[in-house]
Amino acid sequence: MIDFVRAHPLMTGLLSFLLLFTFFQSVSIVRETQQGVVTRLGKPVRIVNRFETGERFGEAGAGLNAKIPFVESIVWIDKRVRDLDMDAQQVLSTDQRRLEVDAFARYRVVDPLRMFIAARSEDRVEQALRPILGSQLRNELGKRPFASLLSPEREGAMENIRVGLNRIAEQYGVEIVDVRIKKADLPTGAPLDSLFARMRSAREQEARSIRAEGAKRAQIIRAEADAEAAQIYAASFGRDPEFYDFYRAMQSYQTTFLGDGRGQPAPTTIIMSPDNEYLREFNGNR
Amino acid sequence: MSFLFGWVARSRGLFADNKGPWGSPPSGGGGSDEPTPGPWGKNAPPKRPRGDGLGGGVSSLEEFLERNKRRFGGGGPGGSGGGGVPTIGDRSIYFWAAIGFVTLWLLFTTFHRIAPEERGVVTMFGRYHATLEPGIGMTLPAPISSVQKVNVAEIRGVDVGSATEETLVLTGDQNLVDIAYRVLWSIRDPEQFLFELRTPEDTISQVAESSMRQVVSQMSLNDVLGIRRGEIEARVRDEIQRTLERYQSGVIIRNVSIRQADPPGSVNEAFKDVTAAQQDAESEINKANAYALQLRQLAQGEATAFTKVYEQYTLAPDVTRKRMYYETMERILRNVEKTIVETPGVTPYLPINQMQQPRAPRPQQQQQGSGQ
Numbered sequence: 117m118i119d120f121v122r123a124h125p126l127m128t129g130l131l132s133f134l135l136l137f138t139f140f141q142s143v144s145i146v147r148e149t150q151q152g153v154v155t156r157l158g159k160p161v162r163i164v165n166r167f168e169t170g171e172r173f174g175e176a177g178a179g180l181n182a183k184i185p186f187v188e189s190i191v192w193i194d195k196r197v198r199d200l201d202m203d204a205q206q207v208l209s210t211d212q213r214r215l216e217v218d219a220f221a222r223y224r225v226v227d228p229l230r231m232f233i234a235a236r237s238e239d240r241v242e243q244a245l246r247p248i249l250g251s252q253l254r255n256e257l258g259k260r261p262f263a264s265l266l267s268p269e270r271e272g273a274m275e276n277i278r279v280g281l282n283r284i285a286e287q288y289g290v291e292i293v294d295v296r297i298k299k300a301d302l303p304t305g306a307p308l309d310s311l312f313a314r315m316r317s318a319r320e321q322e323a324r325s326i327r328a329e330g331a332k333r334a335q336i337i338r339a340e341a342d343a344e345a346a347q348i349y350a351a352s353f354g355r356d357p358e359f360y361d362f363y364r365a366m367q368s369y370q371t372t373f374l375g376d377g378r379g380q381p382a383p384t385t386i387i388m389s390p391d392n393e394y395l396r397e398f399n400g401n402r
Numbered sequence: 403m404s405f406l407f408g409w410v411a412r413s414r415g416l417f418a419d420n421k422g423p424w425g426s427p428p429s430g431g432g433g434s435d436e437p438t439p440g441p442w443g444k445n446a447p448p449k450r451p452r453g454d455g456l457g458g459g460v461s462s463l464e465e466f467l468e469r470n471k472r473r474f475g476g477g478g479p480g481g482s483g484g485g486g487v488p489t490i491g492d493r494s495i496y497f498w499a500a501i502g503f504v505t506l507w508l509l510f511t512t513f514h515r516i517a518p519e520e521r522g523v524v525t526m527f528g529r530y531h532a533t534l535e536p537g538i539g540m541t542l543p544a545p546i547s548s549v550q551k552v553n554v555a556e557i558r559g560v561d562v563g564s565a566t567e568e569t570l571v572l573t574g575d576q577n578l579v580d581i582a583y584r585v586l587w588s589i590r591d592p593e594q595f596l597f598e599l600r601t602p603e604d605t606i607s608q609v610a611e612s613s614m615r616q617v618v619s620q621m622s623l624n625d626v627l628g629i630r631r632g633e634i635e636a637r638v639r640d641e642i643q644r645t646l647e648r649y650q651s652g653v654i655i656r657n658v659s660i661r662q663a664d665p666p667g668s669v670n671e672a673f674k675d676v677t678a679a680q681q682d683a684e685s686e687i688n689k690a691n692a693y694a695l696q697l698r699q700l701a702q703g704e705a706t707a708f709t710k711v712y713e714q715y716t717l718a719p720d721v722t723r724k725r726m727y728y729e730t731m732e733r734i735l736r737n738v739e740k741t742i743v744e745t746p747g748v749t750p751y752l753p754i755n756q757m758q759q760p761r762a763p764r765p766q767q768q769q770q771g772s773g774q
Contacts, residue, residue, distance in 0.1 A: 145527045148528065148529065148593075179526060179529030180529075266573075266574060270620070315665070323678070326680055327686075341693065345697045346701075348701040348705050353708060355712060363712075366730040370730055388742050394731055
């Protein structure tokens, strides 16, 4: 052996290279994230590492797989959950209002052979499914009034869309795991402006009612205070109305003629006749 | 047989990053070097080993690879490869270098240091084999097994919506709210995370956006702007988690926090006016309260004053009454102009017209001010 290598190094190199190449041709490394369609001269013959629900990693067909060198080749197909994102769709509700809906679906290739025959690659599956998802969405959501479009999950609309899409996806060997709405926006222009206007007017109304409420409460507070003050006065002065009359008259004179300390009262001229009660003693007519 | 080792090592691409196993770039550089002219086998003896004791094989290993490059890539006529090559024992130095290299190779790819916050997912020829816990893990060497380290402690964040741009979401009462939030997540199940989703980060942010929209669409605008934020956060977190479970993503959502929830910019004035209205109402009520307090105290003061006087009065009614009368009269008459008409039998006549003439405009003024 050693002697052979010493004698024909180039030959040895070539031979070992061929051996290695053949070895690598006859096994393939299958990752956990891939499924493979093995084709013999272009014709699919078997599937490696096909997705099964409930399988556990390390128990399925991933790892080393043998194949016939130079004759069989493998087409790799993603085994993971993939994303099918789509452009925003205009949905018209039953009450003729528009909504722009931006949805996405998650899918998984469950039948790689069927997918390989129908579409060859994931990208082409997505191309085929995207318009269908769009029309499903428009149809399903178009059956509903605008108010229920805002949360279509509650009435099972999304589930209906998923089931409908799945029927078509099955032909491509694909299972739709989930369909969700990412965004739901009003179209810019009139619908959006009128919503803003409505929000604004609602707030203006709220502001007005808050101010009115404040004024009302202030008035009530004042009235209650007035009543209470009257009550206090009545309770106190009512003990002797006749004396109160006199006492208050005295106060009143003073306020009228002299002011109450807040600004000067108008100058007063009093003309008294001697008959005046006050001047009774002044005349000395006793 | 010896060169085969080298060849396999080269095909493994160990030098793809242009570094030797000890981190020093191989002296030969890339594979683009010209084969040196001159016949094979007239090599200078290898350089002395440099540096640490470990590096005994460095230069000779590199040289060994050089030669192999020339032998296979350069296509030179193959020589015996033995002429003038130093030997150790009865083997050529290349043999030992190859042995050393393979040993190191095995050492580096068999033992794996897994940090405390990491898990190592081991695949054997692509098939999931096991998950290494923190510490030193052992696997089969490189071409057979490979290890992907996944950090399971790191909290990762996704931000949806930003302060600069409006992210408007419709609420259940058909209003719009501008919302921005952050989702914190970490990896719970490294195998699922690696094998189940094609685009994990994108998936999380898309599902987050969708869940937020869904939860907000079942709330009123005031709920979103106000006190029910915490409830929204919790519900969004549960919704994201539920959805990601359906995808078997191996991700756990730690927290959803709403960083901002505001009315849209174009209606913000109206919202501010509501706040202003609340303050206006508040101040209106405060004024009324102040008035009420003043009024009560005045009433109580006057009532108390009267009561005090009255108590005195009841002790000696007549005298007190007279005294009060005279005292008041004195105070008044001291400060006003007095005219006493002492003509008995004449009815006092007051020229009221004359007295009011200088103040003719008065009534108008009073009317104007009567509203206050």
